[in-house]
Amino acid sequence: MRHRVRSHHLSAPLGHANCLSLRLSNPAKDVSLTTLPRLVEARKVSMPKPVLSIIVASTRPGRAGLGIANWFHELALARGAFDVEFVDLAVLDLPLLNEPRQPVTRHYEFEHTKRWSTMVERADAFVFVMPEYNHSYNAALKNALDYLYHEWRDKPVGLVGYGGGALGARAIEAIKPVLTALGLNYAGELSISLARSPVIDDVFSNDAQLDARADSLLSELDFATAVWRDARLARDAHVN
Numbered sequence: 143m144r145h146r147v148r149s150h151h152l153s154a155p156l157g158h159a160n161c162l163s164l165r166l167s168n169p170a171k172d173v174s175l176t177t178l179p180r181l182v183e184a185r186k187v188s189m190p191k192p193v194l195s196i197i198v199a200s201t202r203p204g205r206a207g208l209g210i211a212n213w214f215h216e217l218a219l220a221r222g223a224f225d226v227e228f229v230d231l232a233v234l235d236l237p238l239l240n241e242p243r244q245p246v247t248r249h250y251e252f253e254h255t256k257r258w259s260t261m262v263e264r265a266d267a268f269v270f271v272m273p274e275y276n277h278s279y280n281a282a283l284k285n286a287l288d289y290l291y292h293e294w295r296d297k298p299v300g301l302v303g304y305g306g307g308a309l310g311a312r313a314i315e316a317i318k319p320v321l322t323a324l325g326l327n328y329a330g331e332l333s334i335s336l337a338r339s340p341v342i343d344d345v346f347s348n349d350a351q352l353d354a355r356a357d358s359l360l361s362e363l364d365f366a367t368a369v370w371r372d373a374r375l376a377r378d379a380h381v382n
């Protein structure tokens with residue numbers, strides 16, 4: 143079985159899709175999909191390319207994250223399966239969460255939140271390119287995640303973590319409970335050692351092995367994106 147979406151919400155491997163039940167973020171709206179593979183293929187033919195948003199989490203001057211994100215962006219574009227958006231949290235420049243109402247109300251006061259909401263809403267899938275800071279991921283990413291709620295739900299995410307000795311693996315582990323809280327669905331990961339593959343002058347020292355691992359993460363995302371886009375359509379049809 144080649145594809146298995148490692149999701150908090152999918153209750154069975156995709157190869158067993160005939161007996162799959164999709165658990166959506168709101169259990170009241172759960173959908174039973176008995177013809178999932180056929181639906182996925184049909185949607186790929188009839189729908190526009192899904193939007194993949196690559197989010198550069200580090201905001202530091204001289205950050206390694208930009209070089210890694212540029213590399214991943216090029217691979218995603220070359221694959222041709224997505225309309226790829228490149229979102230740099232340093233450019234987005236969100237203040238520390240300052241909305242008076244909780245994100246779950248979807249009632250936003252500030253233009254920066256409305257703009258961020260539109261960007262996340264139009265994405266079908268995400269890649270977080272994130273550093274390991276003190277055995278976790280960085281605060282700017284947590285802040286950006288906390289701003290919104292509904293816009294993240296029932297969408298897949300790939301995690302590209304990087305760092306020193308632990309290769310960003312602790313950042314990847316630390317973010318997983320947060321994904322669950324937001325209804326984001328883990329689609330796979332890639333951890334990178336900056337000691338082995340440094341970023342010099344914004345250029346990442348990639349190699350064939352890293353390219354292959356990135357490509358396999360993109361494959362996982364490609365499949366998971368189609369599945370979750372279908373699930374959201376079915377959910378919305380079910381609700382309306």
Ligand SMILES: Cc1cc2nc3c(=O)[nH]c(=O)nc-3n(C[C@H](O)[C@H](O)[C@H](O)COP(=O)(O)O)c2cc1C
Binds near residue numbers: 205207275306310336
């Ligand atoms: C505040 C801070 C904390 C860090 N903590 C860790 C850590 O816990 N583990 C690790 O492997 N590297 C750690 N590092 C090293 C970073 O992974 C490395 O500097 C990397 O380049 C940071 O990503 P950035 O340059 O894109 O911001 C830390 C770096 C900073 C700035």
